[in-house]
Amino acid sequence: MGVVKDRRRQRPHDWTPDQDLLDQQLEAATDPSRVERMRRELEMGFAALSDIHDGVAVFGSARTPEDDPEYALARELGRRLGEVGFAVITGGGPGAMEAANRGAQEGGAMSIGLTIDLPFETGQNPHLDLPLNFHYFFTRKVMFVRYSRAFVVLPGGFGTLDELFEALTLIQTRKIRSFPVVLVGADFWAPLIDWLRDRVLASGKISPEDMERFVLVDSAAAAVEIVEAACGPS
Known part of the structure; x- marks a missing residue:
């Protein structure tokens, strides 16, 4: 004791x-x-997702309320991705993740949620065709990277930023193939991009080509257009 x-x-x-x-x-x-x-956990994820060949990971805040324009944006994004043939993979929780999964189902797509054991958030959202639960963040991240052909990142907090920079680091270090990383929401992301350019790049901490490893858009339609052009469903 x-x-x-x-x-x-x-x-x-x-x-x-x-x-x-x-x-x-x-x-x-x-x-x-x-x-x-x-x-x-790794075996479970690989077995459950083995048939997913056209997944797109959508990240965003679990704290986004349903009446927030960002919720509507995530829902539209999920629907548009589904309509052009992509499965939608999220963290399976509430907020923007729920909205993207909800939109995916409305668009006729497979809606996947990779939930994580947390002591302070509710479990999976009700719009999942395939829910998978993980204890370890790193095993969950393996599934996002292995079964996603692109990352689309909506406004979010530490978890969203963690997934964003994980992907950029893996691409930068060539641990994985390069794939689209799309940031949605200029008002939210522009200050971070300015800081990366004016402080991190300017001080030599990253290279000029690292600033080209992601693209910023301001609508769900633009995000889906980029993803579809780069990696249309097989």
């Missing part, structure tokens, strides 16, 4: 009554058991 008491003193804002049980489970885990769980 001493460990739990110390943790409560250090982080009272995120301790819950269930933390005792969770701590015991974590302490009981071993490295071999963690590796086994990672293996099972």
Whole structure:
């Protein structure tokens, strides 16, 4: 109990009554058991998604309310992608992810959600044809990259930025083939792009060609046009 008491003193804002049980489970885990769980998650994802050849990953905030114009934008994006033959893959949660999955179903597309175990967000949204749940972020990321032919990134927070820069890093380092990375929403993304150009590029931290690894658009139609031109459904 001493460990739990110390943790409560250090982080009272995120301790819950269930933390005792969770701590015991974590302490009981071993490295071999963690590796086994990672293996099972990878095998599960590969088996479930093996028939997905025309997926497009759509990222965006879980906190986008249904009455927000960004929700309507994500829904239109999912619908347009579905209408031209792409499966839509999201994080499976609420907000912009829900909207994109909802639009995908409206467009007649396969709607896929790769959910993640989190203590502070609700589970999968109700617009999924194929829901898959992951414990580890990295195994989930493998599925996004392996089964997506493009990334379309709507306004979002840390998780959205994480997926964006993960993709750009993998493309930059040639760990994966280059594929379209489309940012949607000029008002939201322009300041970040300015910072990348004026600070990161200007100080030599990235190369000029790195600024060409993504494209900025301001509508769902423009995003789908880019994706379809670069990698139309097979």
